[in-house]
Amino acid sequence: MTPWNPNRRAVLKTLTAATVTVTASAALSRPVHAQGAARVVVIGGGFAGGTAARFLKGHGLDVTLVEPNPTYTACPLSNSVVAGLRSLDRQTFGYDGLRRAGVTVVHQRASKVDAEARRVTLGDGVALDYDRLVLAPGIDMNFGALPGYDDKAAEIMPHAWKAGPQTTLLARQLEAMEDGGVVVMSVPANPYRCPPGPYERASLIAHYLKTRKPRSKLIVLDAKDSFSKQRLFQAAWEKLYPGLLEWVSLSSGGQVTSVDPASLTLVTDFDRVKAAVANVIPPQKAASIAALAEVADRTGWCPIDPVTFESRLRPGIHVIGDAAIAGAMPKSAFAANAQAKVCAAAVATLLRGEKPAAPKLINTCYSLVAPDYGISVAGVYAPSDGRLADVEGAGGTSPLDAPASFRAKEAVYAESWFDTITAEVFG
Amino acid sequence: MRRLAILACVMVAATPIVHAAEAPPGASACSGCHAPRGGASGGIPPIAAKSADEITATMLAYQAGEGEPTVMNRIAKGFTEPEIRAIAAWLVAGR
Numbered sequence: 001m002t003p004w005n006p007n008r009r010a011v012l013k014t015l016t017a018a019t020v021t022v023t024a025s026a027a028l029s030r031p032v033h034a035q036g037a038a039r040v041v042v043i044g045g046g047f048a049g050g051t052a053a054r055f056l057k058g059h060g061l062d063v064t065l066v067e068p069n070p071t072y073t074a075c076p077l078s079n080s081v082v083a084g085l086r087s088l089d090r091q092t093f094g095y096d097g098l099r100r101a102g103v104t105v106v107h108q109r110a111s112k113v114d115a116e117a118r119r120v121t122l123g124d125g126v127a128l129d130y131d132r133l134v135l136a137p138g139i140d141m142n143f144g145a146l147p148g149y150d151d152k153a154a155e156i157m158p159h160a161w162k163a164g165p166q167t168t169l170l171a172r173q174l175e176a177m178e179d180g181g182v183v184v185m186s187v188p189a190n191p192y193r194c195p196p197g198p199y200e201r202a203s204l205i206a207h208y209l210k211t212r213k214p215r216s217k218l219i220v221l222d223a224k225d226s227f228s229k230q231r232l233f234q235a236a237w238e239k240l241y242p243g244l245l246e247w248v249s250l251s252s253g254g255q256v257t258s259v260d261p262a263s264l265t266l267v268t269d270f271d272r273v274k275a276a277v278a279n280v281i282p283p284q285k286a287a288s289i290a291a292l293a294e295v296a297d298r299t300g301w302c303p304i305d306p307v308t309f310e311s312r313l314r315p316g317i318h319v320i321g322d323a324a325i326a327g328a329m330p331k332s333a334f335a336a337n338a339q340a341k342v343c344a345a346a347v348a349t350l351l352r353g354e355k356p357a358a359p360k361l362i363n364t365c366y367s368l369v370a371p372d373y374g375i376s377v378a379g380v381y382a383p384s385d386g387r388l389a390d391v392e393g394a395g396g397t398s399p400l401d402a403p404a405s406f407r408a409k410e411a412v413y414a415e416s417w418f419d420t421i422t423a424e425v426f427g
Numbered sequence: 428m429r430r431l432a433i434l435a436c437v438m439v440a441a442t443p444i445v446h447a448a449e450a451p452p453g454a455s456a457c458s459g460c461h462a463p464r465g466g467a468s469g470g471i472p473p474i475a476a477k478s479a480d481e482i483t484a485t486m487l488a489y490q491a492g493e494g495e496p497t498v499m500n501r502i503a504k505g506f507t508e509p510e511i512r513a514i515a516a517w518l519v520a521g522r
């Protein structure tokens with residue numbers, strides 16, 4: 001037997017918690033847990049947390065998933081919703097599938113994490129004790145980082161970077177815009193959710209303008225000089241949307257330094273750009289519970305061990321998905337799902353008192369440049385020098401010179417991937 | 428502790444998705460695109476009906492630049508032959 005035994009610890013904690021429950025008011029008592037199976041709490045029911053909950057349950061653990069929303073609205077393919085090509089209903093999933101899998105789903109916001117006591121407190125005051133915690137809360141907009149931009153401004157200049165009402169708002173604004181209007185997008189510096197996402201969105205907005213409002217124009221103001229799948233995107237833009245889509249790089253003065261919602265203006269060091277429709281994708285950070293749990297560092301993101309996804313700052317807390325600093329892995333739904341499975345297996349192994357083996361992870365992200373024109377980027381990752389690094393010789397983008405049939409196939413695969421992964425998480 | 432371990436095994440066996448055997452490196456990612464059972468027709472090629480030998484042979488061919496993959500050649504290159512064999516065996520064992 002290993003020197004430390006998590007199960008013995010769990011039994012002790014259960015006894016302590018039982019004593020607390022007796023003395024606490026009925027309203028504060030936590031659900032009774034089956035004696036035996038170790039307890040894992042998962043915070044956040046997105047691609048990362050939903051997957052983790054399902055697979056932790058599959059490993060025989062007692063799993064409680066904490067998620068405030070009764071339904072989840074998925075971001076992948078939501079750029080098609082922005083461009084009027086898809087309905088938001090198809091992005092929406094419930095939690096009954098996870099319940100059927102035996103996960104206890106609690107629709108509350110986690111408001112506090114006590115890493116010492118191994119306890120999560122929910123918005124309604126209920127406390128959940130855990131043997132291990134998986135934190136998968138996604139992102140928050142870093143409103144402080146872009147002067148003039150806050151949640152009020154986002155009602156006028158939507159980010160649409162969390163799918164839902166923001167997505168609908170941006171779609172409606174584009175629909176209401178007169179032909180001949182200027183659409184302006186602002187794209188942040190790395191790191192942020194979905195590196196190729198802004199360029200997929202630019203492509204599909206350009207497609208919308210080309211087919212519906214051909215006298216209009218799209219300007220993309222970027223805080224970077226290079227981006228994911230850049231050569232593929234730019235080749236496609238030249239071919240499909242010449243003269244319609246203008247990308248302004250950092251070194252050409254593309255960085256937006258402030259915005260003025262009242263006049264729909266985006267300000268750069270060199271210019272003030274007035275928009276008919278402004279889509280401001282601001283800088284981001286791990287969602288606020290990460291900072292409250294003290295697992296986020298000064299960058300606003302969460303450093304983790306690349307084998308177990310355990311926080312480098314607080315033992316017993318694992319961080320997966322967009323909130324984590326996952327080295328070479330991008331912040332994608334595919335990556336979140338892959339990380340969740342590795343993390344769930346590692347948590348189960350650790351709870352048995354054993355040492356998890358080094359994993360390998362995969363990512364594949366599809367982007368649509370037009371409805372029948374898909375491109376992809378892939379990577380394989382393994383722990384190296386304490387971080388998740390690219391496996392040399394693997395990964396990369398779709399070929400630059402592929403025929404239309406190849407692009408059409410990857411467009412179909414984008415949707416096929418979405419259907420399969422959402423069924424795995426929520427089905 | 429022993430009883431807990433037995434209990435855990437029973438529970439693992441009762442749930443459909445997670446295999447009793449620990450996934451070899453990389454294997455658990457496959458189901459993000461390839462459903463363990465069935466798979467949408469016309470979409471990403473299903474692997475649910477393929478044998479371990481077929482999966483291994485296809486991945487090795489993709490590594491060697493053969494066949495007409497879209498993305499699996501780029502992914503196959505991240506794995507050694509023993510890793511590919513282990514993944515294929517695990518995928519088939521979990522059905």
Ligand SMILES: Cc1cc2nc3c(=O)[nH]c(=O)nc-3n(C[C@H](O)[C@H](O)[C@H](O)COP(=O)(O)OP(=O)(O)OC[C@H]3O[C@@H](n4cnc5c(N)ncnc54)[C@H](O)[C@@H]3O)c2cc1C
Nearest residue numbers: 044046047048075076110137138194321322331332333334
């Ligand atoms: C426009 C766009 C297009 C994209 N396209 C793709 C794509 O094609 N492919 C791809 O792989 N990825 C894509 N992505 C990225 C993908 O959406 C994210 O990487 C993914 O959602 C990350 O999953 P997550 O579980 O970490 O976070 P989320 O999906 O954001 O889930 C986090 C969950 O945690 C909950 N939560 C937050 N705080 C708390 C709290 N305190 N208590 C309880 N719950 C909490 C939230 O309500 C939320 O449900 C895209 C993103 C965007 C914006």
